[in-house]
Amino acid sequence: EDQVTQSPEALRLQEGESSSLNCSYTVSGLRGLFWYRQDPGKGPEFLFTLYSAGEEKEKERLKATLTKKESFLHITAPKPEDSATYLCAVLKGSQGNLIFGKGTKLSVKP
Amino acid sequence: KAGVTQTPRYLIKTRGQQVTLSCSPISGHRSVSWYQQTPGQGLQFLFEYFSETQRNKGNFPGRFSGRQFSNSRSEMNVSTLELGDSALYLCASSPTGQGAFEAFFGQGTRLTVV
Numbered sequence: 001e002d003q004v005t006q007s008p009e010a011l012r013l014q015e016g017e018s019s020s021l022n023c024s025y026t027v028s029g030l031r032g033l034f035w036y037r038q039d040p041g042k043g044p045e046f047l048f049t050l051y052s053a054g055e056e057k058e059k060e061r062l063k064a065t066l067t068k069k070e071s072f073l074h075i076t077a078p079k080p081e082d083s084a085t086y087l088c089a090v091l092k093g094s095q096g097n098l099i100f101g102k103g104t105k106l107s108v109k110p
Numbered sequence: 111k112a113g114v115t116q117t118p119r120y121l122i123k124t125r126g127q128q129v130t131l132s133c134s135p136i137s138g139h140r141s142v143s144w145y146q147q148t149p150g151q152g153l154q155f156l157f158e159y160f161s162e163t164q165r166n167k168g169n170f171p172g173r174f175s176g177r178q179f180s181n182s183r184s185e186m187n188v189s190t191l192e193l194g195d196s197a198l199y200l201c202a203s204s205p206t207g208q209g210a211f212e213a214f215f216g217q218g219t220r221l222t223v224v
Contacts, residue, residue, distance in 0.1 A: 046212055097155035
């Protein structure tokens, strides 16, 4: 069965304290892995797409990496405005839909 | 460039009623997907439309249906509402739905069934 598992479920950091979020997946025929940020009451905001193992992408304080079994979202020197739920999703095979993990709720305290 | 627009933003309906939600994709995007988001299940795929045809469907009962118009705008309908249908319904659009797949989401419609 296709599965996307994110850990931890919740993460509390102090401002400036770097950390990583994990997304592990068991999906056959992976076509892409996606990271989204979601603020309360809003729709997910697209962050990154990764297509193959070894690929890395960066945006401001965020860096996403991909291996054959998992992806990491590294957050360097986070700020309170980085507080949000971070969602990981995969696109498989010939399907056009994303399979989402349950998300990691990140809180950054000043 | 305008983003994905969903209307209405909030709805309160009574059990047994039906509801129609609307989604206007980003201009030029031909694929529209719908997702249900609940605290317990997270984001779950409902269906995807491309060029007015349903191309993929998730594991939801037949009470959930949708359609896409020639201008790519999409609607989803839920008949005989149940309390468990209370959720945030999200629409996402992408240029083609295949290949380089980057889905952009709207703000969602918060449906409450009482």
